[in-house]
Amino acid sequence: MIFSFDLLINAIVSGVLIGGFYAAVTCGVSLSFGILDIVNIAHPAFIILGSYVAYIANASLGLDPIVTAIIVLPAFYALGAGIYQIYYLSFEKRGQESLRGLAFFFGLLFITEVSLVLYFGVDYRDVNAIYIGPTWHFASIDVPLRIFVPCLVSLVLIACLQFILTRTFIGRAIMAVAQDQLALRLMAVDPVRIKRVAFGISIATASLAGAFLIIIQPVEPSVGRDYIGRIFAICVLGGMGSLPGTVVAAMLIGVVESLTSTFYGPSWAPAVSFGFLLLTLAVRPAGLMGR
Amino acid sequence: MRTAPFFLICLVVGGLLFAAALALGNDYYFFAGYVVLQYVVLSTAWNILGGYCGYVNFGTAGFFALGAYSTVAIYKLIEGNELPHVVPIPLLMLVGGVVSGVVGLGMGYLTLRLRGAFFSIATLALAVVLETLVVNWDYVGGSRGAFIIRPETVAPIGSYVRYLFLMMLILAVVGLTVARLIERSRLGYGFATIRDDELAAEASGVPTLRLKLIATTISGALMGMAGAPFPYYIGYLQPDSTFGLDYAVNSIAMPLIGGTTSWVGPLIGAVLLGSLQQIITVTISSAVNLLIVGCLLVAFVIVAPNGIIGVVHKYVLHKGDDFVGRRHVGLQSPGAAPEVDSAPEAPS
Numbered sequence: 001m002i003f004s005f006d007l008l009i010n011a012i013v014s015g016v017l018i019g020g021f022y023a024a025v026t027c028g029v030s031l032s033f034g035i036l037d038i039v040n041i042a043h044p045a046f047i048i049l050g051s052y053v054a055y056i057a058n059a060s061l062g063l064d065p066i067v068t069a070i071i072v073l074p075a076f077y078a079l080g081a082g083i084y085q086i087y088y089l090s091f092e093k094r095g096q097e098s099l100r101g102l103a104f105f106f107g108l109l110f111i112t113e114v115s116l117v118l119y120f121g122v123d124y125r126d127v128n129a130i131y132i133g134p135t136w137h138f139a140s141i142d143v144p145l146r147i148f149v150p151c152l153v154s155l156v157l158i159a160c161l162q163f164i165l166t167r168t169f170i171g172r173a174i175m176a177v178a179q180d181q182l183a184l185r186l187m188a189v190d191p192v193r194i195k196r197v198a199f200g201i202s203i204a205t206a207s208l209a210g211a212f213l214i215i216i217q218p219v220e221p222s223v224g225r226d227y228i229g230r231i232f233a234i235c236v237l238g239g240m241g242s243l244p245g246t247v248v249a250a251m252l253i254g255v256v257e258s259l260t261s262t263f264y265g266p267s268w269a270p271a272v273s274f275g276f277l278l279l280t281l282a283v284r285p286a287g288l289m290g291r
Numbered sequence: 292m293r294t295a296p297f298f299l300i301c302l303v304v305g306g307l308l309f310a311a312a313l314a315l316g317n318d319y320y321f322f323a324g325y326v327v328l329q330y331v332v333l334s335t336a337w338n339i340l341g342g343y344c345g346y347v348n349f350g351t352a353g354f355f356a357l358g359a360y361s362t363v364a365i366y367k368l369i370e371g372n373e374l375p376h377v378v379p380i381p382l383l384m385l386v387g388g389v390v391s392g393v394v395g396l397g398m399g400y401l402t403l404r405l406r407g408a409f410f411s412i413a414t415l416a417l418a419v420v421l422e423t424l425v426v427n428w429d430y431v432g433g434s435r436g437a438f439i440i441r442p443e444t445v446a447p448i449g450s451y452v453r454y455l456f457l458m459m460l461i462l463a464v465v466g467l468t469v470a471r472l473i474e475r476s477r478l479g480y481g482f483a484t485i486r487d488d489e490l491a492a493e494a495s496g497v498p499t500l501r502l503k504l505i506a507t508t509i510s511g512a513l514m515g516m517a518g519a520p521f522p523y524y525i526g527y528l529q530p531d532s533t534f535g536l537d538y539a540v541n542s543i544a545m546p547l548i549g550g551t552t553s554w555v556g557p558l559i560g561a562v563l564l565g566s567l568q569q570i571i572t573v574t575i576s577s578a579v580n581l582l583i584v585g586c587l588l589v590a591f592v593i594v595a596p597n598g599i600i601g602v603v604h605k606y607v608l609h610k611g612d613d614f615v616g617r618r619h620v621g622l623q624s625p626g627a628a629p630e631v632d633s634a635p636e637a638p639s
Contacts, residue, residue, distance in 0.1 A: 039408040041349075041415075090593040098407050100592040102347045103547050107592070110540050110585030117578050225536060229419050232412045267434065271423035274416035281413050282401050 006140045011262040012255055013141055019254025020151030021216060023247045025209045025227060026234040027158055031202035033232070034241025035178045036195055038087065042105040043231060044224030045112035046203055050076065050210020051125075051219040052116060058127040065127050066153055069211035073204045080203025083108070084196045109224075116221035124218035132215060150212035155247070157208055161201075162243045174198040178241070226270065233277035294472050301464040309457060321456040325524060327565035328459040329517050333538065334545035334557035335466045336513035340506045341543065342551030343479060345486030347411040350398075352538040353418030354511045356425065357394055358387030358518025359533055363431045366439055366522065377442055380458045380520050387519030388512040394421075395511020399504040415539075422534040436529035439522040455520050466513050470554040473509070482506060514542075537581060541568075544588040550600030559599050 025047060032040040053072055054065035063071075091101040131145040165171040173194045176184050181191040213219060234253055238245035253273050261269040312320045333351060340346050362383045369378065402413040426434045445454040473479045481502045484492035493499050522528045541564070549560025564584065571580040595602050 033408070037408075039411070041412075086593070094596070099341070099345055099347055099551075100547070100596055102408065102411055103543055103592050104589055106349070106540060106543060107585045107589035110536075110581055111589065114578055114582040114585060118582065229412075229416050233416070236409070236412075267427055268423060271420050274419045274423075277416045278401060278413060278420070281409055 007262060008259075009141055011258045013143065014147065015255030015258030016251050017143070017147040017151045017254070018216075018258060019251030020154045020247075021147065021209075021212050022230065022234055022250035022254055024150070024154035024157055024205065024212055026231050026238070026246050026250055027161055027243060028202040028205040028209065029231050029235045030238065030241050030243060030246045031161075031174075031205075032199055034235055034239075035174060036198055036202075037178070038084075038195075038199065039102055040105055040199075040202070041102065041228065042108040042112065043202075043206060044227040045109045046076070046079075046206035047210045047213060047227065048116060048219065048221055048224040049112060050207040051214040052120065052210075053207065054211040054214050055125045055127055055219070058129075059125075062128075064129050065211040065215055066129075066149075066208070069208045072207050076207040077200040077204040079200075081196050081200035083203070084199035087199075088192055088195070113221050113224065120221065122220050122222075124220050125214070126218040127214050129215065146215055150215055153208070154212060157205065158243055158247060161205070164201075165243070170194070170197060229270075229277060230273040233273040233280070236277060237280050294468060297471060298464065298468045301467060305460045305464050309460060312456070313453075318450055318452055321450075321452045323566075323569045325452065325456045325459055326569060327562060328456070328463045329521070330541055330545060330565040331463045331558055331561040332459070332466045332517040333514055333542040334549075334561045335463075335470050335554065336510045336517065337542040338546040338551055338554075338557045339470055339473060339482075339513070340510040342546050342556070343473065343482035343486065344503060344506045346407075346503065346506070347543070348414045348510065349411050349539050349543075350414035350418040351514055351542040352534045352536065353414070353421045354391045354395065354514035355518035355521070355538050356418075356530070356533040357391045357421065358384075358515030359521040359528060360425055360431050361387045361390045361515070362519050362522045363437045363439065363528055367430060367437070380455065380523070384458070384462060384516040384519040388516040391515020391518070392508045392512030394515075395507040395509075396504060398511070399507035418534060418539070422530055425530050425534075432528065434530060436527055437522070438527050439525075441523045441526065451523070455524050458520055459517075462516055467554055467558060469509070469513070470557075474554055478502070478505065540581070540584060540588070541565075544584050544591075546598075548587060548591045548598055550598030552597070553600060556598050556600050563599075 025044075028046075029040060029043050032038045032043070050069060050072075054068045057063040057068040057071075058065055087101065087104065091104065131149045134145050136143040136145065136148070163171075165175060173184065173189055174197070176189075177191045177194045177198070184191045184194070213223070217223075230253065234246060234249045237253070238247075238249035253276060256276070257269045257272045260272050308324075312324060333355065336354075337348060337351055340348050365378060365383065365386065398414065398417055402410050402417075425431060431437055441451050443451060445451055448454050448457060473482070481492075481497055484495070484497050485499050485502060489499055518533075521533070545560035545564050546557040547560070548564060549558065550556030564587070568580045568584065571577075571583060591598060597604075
């Protein structure tokens with residue numbers, strides 16, 4: 001492998017851009033796992049579901065994937081709220097969330113994935129949009145628009161989430177529910193309702209993340225599995241529930257993955273995020289910006 | 292019942308099973324039965340850590356594949372040096388078991404200081420790291436996969452698949468005996484304290500870290516042993532399918548559906564679900580069979596949290612409401628539940 005400066009710069013730029021997309025993929029888990037302590041291991045499956053919704057709208061109506069994702073946000077929110085209600089009634093209320101709750105989400109992951117396989121088959125699907133294809137060139141740096149646009153929208157999404165969490169009543173209640181449920185009750189706020197809202201929001205982000213995913217790469221149902229480890233690695237590295245931490249960690253992992261696949265070959269790239277995850281868990285479980 | 296009589300009874304039952312399969316005279320039963328038995332071993336192994344200690348391991352496929360790939364490595368070694376010998380399966384199982392056991396111990400050291408969910412995610416991560424290593428290791432075939440030529444026959448038994456079936460049967464008997472032995476020993480009570488309330492156990496002087504390391508090692512070793520004969524069974528080993536999440540979901544679903552608190556649960560779950568899957572794969576399709584496993588898993592954890600054993604105890608034997616409560620206090624930590632249960636509903 002010949003080392004070249006152009007290659008290095010390009011790898012870093014594309015890593016940062018991909019990292020922006022990873023941040024969108026992870027912010028849902030930062031909410032559910034980081035703040036609510038709900039180990040939603042099925043999150044990637046919902047992202048793939050979002051990709052397929054974008055694909056259907058794009059193939060049949062010619063709608064832009066990101067516009068579609070914004071239109072179906074309420075549907076994903078309702079899905080998330082519904083799943084939380086089942087989760088609360090069957091596990092949290094009985095105090096069995098640890099072992100059986102995990103198995104529940106693991107089962108959901110499989111049901112979603114296999115249903116998609118049965119309905120759409122295992123062919124790769126992709127979408128059409130004007131920003132897929134062209135690439136901007138700055139000197140020797142290439143910026144493909146199909147990655148740049150998702151990255152940009154993703155950062156806007158995270159900024160919105162951060163605004164909701166820190167500036168609105170419901171957002172502050174979500175942060176509070178993570179700290180002390182009883183105190184929230186004493187303030188006459190129903191923690192279950194707050195958690196339902198928060199979980200709904202976390203699944204709603206999967207709709208956008210799914211649209212980004214299918215813009216960046218063709219999608220088939222089991223692609224989501226590659227993201228399980230990445231998502232949790234970023235979430236833990238970012239410090240569990242800190243959105244700015246999530247963005248930093250996502251870009252860090254994006255850059256390291258991109259460097260690995262440029263200089264060592266793409267087959268090593270999956271190990272990077274998992275290696276990071278194992279290291280973080282072993283050395284600094286609080287993450288980069290831990291609470 | 293003492294362990295020795297139990298082991299003998301299991302062996303006799305296993306012998307009858309083998310005789311019945313022989314009497315049917317169709318090698319298909321051995322092919323299908325092998326898979327079911329493999330799941331008996333995997334789910335029993337998973338249950339030692341997951342059911343007894345309450346630590347959910349998503350990395351079953353990783354340990355299983357480690358066993359399988361140690362066999363491939365040995366096979367390549369023999370092939371490369373043109374040694375004429377065929378290595379006996381028990382020896383391969385032993386090697387696979389040692390390799391997986393050591394990795395299990397290492398994983399325990401890395402991750403068991405983490406509670407609950409972090410541990411589960413780390414095991415998932417471990418499986419992917421192992422897969423990446425195997426994909427990039429050309430000696431065992433890399434991403435292309437490896438071919439294993441299995442001998443046609445074995446002297447006294449007949450076709451090779453019968454021999455594999457017999458070996459897996461013996462491993463299943465050993466696995467069940469080990470699980471039952473643990474359950475009734477000091478070790479098992481230690482595991483149960485970890486599952487119920489790790490902090491309280493630690494405070495009462497239970498060496499939780501050491502116990503958990505023992506559990507990961509035994510559990511990992513059994514999974515590796517189950518994987519060791521697999522290359523000879525399948526003939527062509529490929530990382531994608533060997534590390535597939537199917538093993539993970541099955542080895543979790545089977546104990547949870549059967550019941551996690553005793554050795555019978557994984558056995559019931561594996562036999563029921565394993566046979567069902569074989570039937571569905573033949574009659575409908577293999578994608579549907581995963582869908583059904585997923586649905587059953589979700590349905591059982593919601594409706595019957597203690598699995599089939601729990602249902603039998605509650606409705607058939609009328610032994611009271613909470614089967615798990617018979618041997619220990621309950622699954623929830625004392626402080627956590629009342630906060631949600633007994634406090635008055637806030638106006639919304």
